[in-house]
Amino acid sequence: MNYFVTGIDTDSGKTLASAILCEALKADYWKPIQSGYPRDSETIESLITNRVTVVHPETYLLKTPASPHASAKIDEVEINLERFIIPKTENRIVIEGAGGCLVPLNDNTLIVDLMAKLNSEIILVADLYLGSINHTLLTIEALMKRKLRIKGIIFNGEENIESQNFITHYSKLPTLLHIRKEKTITPEIVKHYAERIAPLFYESTNAR
């Protein structure tokens, strides 16, 4: 089973959560569309310490830090859903989206269409700012409307019990992890959270 990491917005902590998942599962990593630098793939390489994870090349590496559809226009390329082929590997892959799930890739295609094509289980990263209940529930509705399988939520940031409780109660989705606001993000921090989340995947690890 591959996992597609999406977020309730850009900068929600998808790359950090992906690093934790790669470390926990010793899974490969793939960022199909990167718009702007630094590349999330490089961040992942700097945060993981296991020797198994392979970081696969981006399908589209766009120069401008903007919505992929706009960034592609600047580079004079058109993003084509047909071109996204899951990298060949025996390992599981953690796939990271770009921005939130309704971010456009071209005039007619959204990130969520890529999720559907890649047939992976979705992991939703929800940071806990004021306004995030609404953004999280809207994201879950958009995923459910398309009948995508959601494994659960990774909360990120300062604890907000009322928000977390309402989101999990209303969506009936499990919490996979809560990443606290950290002073710095280091490989040790990633390892710490990887140890916490790994047991939730033991069953699927053994099934592999």
Ligand SMILES: Nc1ncnc2c1ncn2[C@@H]1O[C@H](COP(=O)(O)OP(=O)(O)OP(=O)(O)O)[C@@H](O)[C@H]1O
């Ligand atoms: N819990 C946290 N504690 C401290 N810093 C954090 C935390 N979560 C994320 N950050 C920082 O916030 C920034 C945005 O996080 P991240 O790059 O993971 O977001 P993203 O969802 O992957 O964004 P994008 O849409 O660009 O891929 C990064 O600099 C990251 O190190």
Ligand SMILES: C[C@H](N)[C@H](N)CCCCCC(=O)O
């Ligand atoms: C450049 C940024 N860090 C992300 N990779 C792309 C974010 C796209 C957001 C588009 C939007 O929702 O308005």
Ligand SMILES: [Mg+2]
């Ligand atoms: Mg990222």
